[in-house]
Amino acid sequence: MKIMLPVAGKGTRLRPHTHTKAKSLVHVAGKTVLEHIISRLTSLNATEFIFITDENGTQISEFMERKFPDLPCRYIIQKEQQGPAHAVSLAEEHIEPGEGLLIVFNDTIFEADLSRMEQLCADCDGLIYSKEVDDYRRFGVNVIRDGFIADMVEKPDKPVSKLAQVGLYYLKDGAGFMRYLGETIRAMEMVKGEFYLPAVFMRMIKGGCRFRAPEIDAWLDCGKPETLLETNSYLLLGRHHVHGSATDSVLIEPVHIEKGAQVIGCILGPNVSVAAGSVIEASIVRNSIINSESRVKNMIIQDSILGEAVHLISSARRMNIGDHSLIEMQGK
Structure with missing residues (x-):
């Protein structure tokens, strides 16, 4: 055949x-x-x-x-x-x-x-x-x-x-x-x-x-x-694998981190895969695919696909907000 x-x-x-x-x-x-x-x-x-x-x-x-x-x-x-x-x-x-x-x-x-x-x-x-x-x-x-x-x-x-x-x-x-x-x-x-x-x-x-x-x-x-x-979500079900490094982070199963990837001070998951060479720092990532050699810092992302060698970097916001305020930052 x-x-x-x-x-x-x-x-x-x-x-x-x-x-x-x-x-x-x-x-x-x-x-x-x-x-x-x-x-x-x-x-x-x-x-x-x-x-x-x-x-x-x-x-x-x-x-x-x-x-x-x-x-x-x-x-x-x-x-x-x-x-x-x-x-x-x-x-x-x-x-x-x-x-x-x-x-x-x-x-x-x-x-x-x-x-x-x-x-x-x-x-x-x-x-x-x-x-x-x-x-x-x-x-x-x-x-x-x-x-x-x-x-x-x-x-x-x-x-x-x-x-x-x-x-x-x-x-x-x-x-x-x-x-x-x-x-x-x-x-x-x-x-x-x-x-x-x-x-x-x-x-x-x-x-x-x-x-x-x-x-x-x-x-x-x-x-x-x-x-x-x-x-991605279907294939990750029951396959929570951390082959790279995850320090000071919370991982909500299932998550797949390839060897050579680094996750630092993050909340990842569920349904996140991170490819080799990528660095995710001080971020929250849900239901997403991060391809190789990418860098994500100070971000909240979900339902996203990042290609190879993508840099997605933000910084913390400074705010001065009075009593009884309502601040909504919509992602969509």
């Missing part, structure tokens, strides 16, 4: 954090999004990891060589941004007939037992992992009949299904899937000028292929700042 990770794309919803780095290298709960994803895949013993990158591909390859030097990796550049299905198609020549293919998109950290893929796929051609959601109108959903996917609807107005596609796909015959993908591209089946995978899967279903839609345990979106903070 091979594992493909399309990591191209500008990550516009995460700007300004993606102005200078690939979106999969944004930090959450002490690791990059990519590290969280790869660590969930290493036990599958894939013969190769195929990364579809953009011009930031060197960042991805350097990260993988540093963090996962023993994994066999291949890097393919998507020079024209024509959608996720086009990105996947670029690896066609590297997928052998009968070889399984797992496609993992990098906006999502998942919790799922992938060791059961072949078992779940015993009577079908592939798996399109899903998660039941309340607001089905925001997602592409799978419509199930007799245990198999009968239709796919993008952002339905009516509740035809609440099983949202999560960006995790397993194909029993990767080369066969690539043939259908090529047909879809040649037929120019596009949405707003881009190629998407649901069109490929529907072509396969009409051709007699069968897909199941197993539910994952958790779907952790990392595609925009507010969901990145929610994912």
Whole structure:
């Protein structure tokens, strides 16, 4: 089996954090999004990891060589941004007939037992992992009949299904899937000028292929700042780790302080992660991500993401306030 990770794309919803780095290298709960994803895949013993990158591909390859030097990796550049299905198609020549293919998109950290893929796929051609959601109108959903996917609807107005596609796909015959993908591209089946995978899967279903839609345990979106903070909170739950130094400080669990980070005279937490090289001094920080080499002093911050090498420094206020006064300093 091979594992493909399309990591191209500008990550516009995460700007300004993606102005200078690939979106999969944004930090959450002490690791990059990519590290969280790869660590969930290493036990599958894939013969190769195929990364579809953009011009930031060197960042991805350097990260993988540093963090996962023993994994066999291949890097393919998507020079024209024509959608996720086009990105996947670029690896066609590297997928052998009968070889399984797992496609993992990098906006999502998942919790799922992938060791059961072949078992779940015993009577079908592939798996399109899903998660039941309340607001089905925001997602592409799978419509199930007799245990198999009968239709796919993008952002339905009516509740035809609440099983949202999560960006995790397993194909029993990767080369066969690539043939259908090529047909879809040649037929120019596009949405707003881009190629998407649901069109490929529907072509396969009409051709007699069968897909199941197993539910994952958790779907952790990392595609925009507010969901990145929610994912940070989820991943920190039960993981109160202080690898750096925390002196004269109160830590409200969970907090993750990396080795090389310093916290001095602060109140941190809950749900705060501080990366290596950062110094937080005389501050109150809640529900926030502080990236590496940053400095925060005399601040009260919450629901915030600080990029690398950010300096956020204030000073104590001097006030002369009379009786019966009410002073409110709103943060928003």
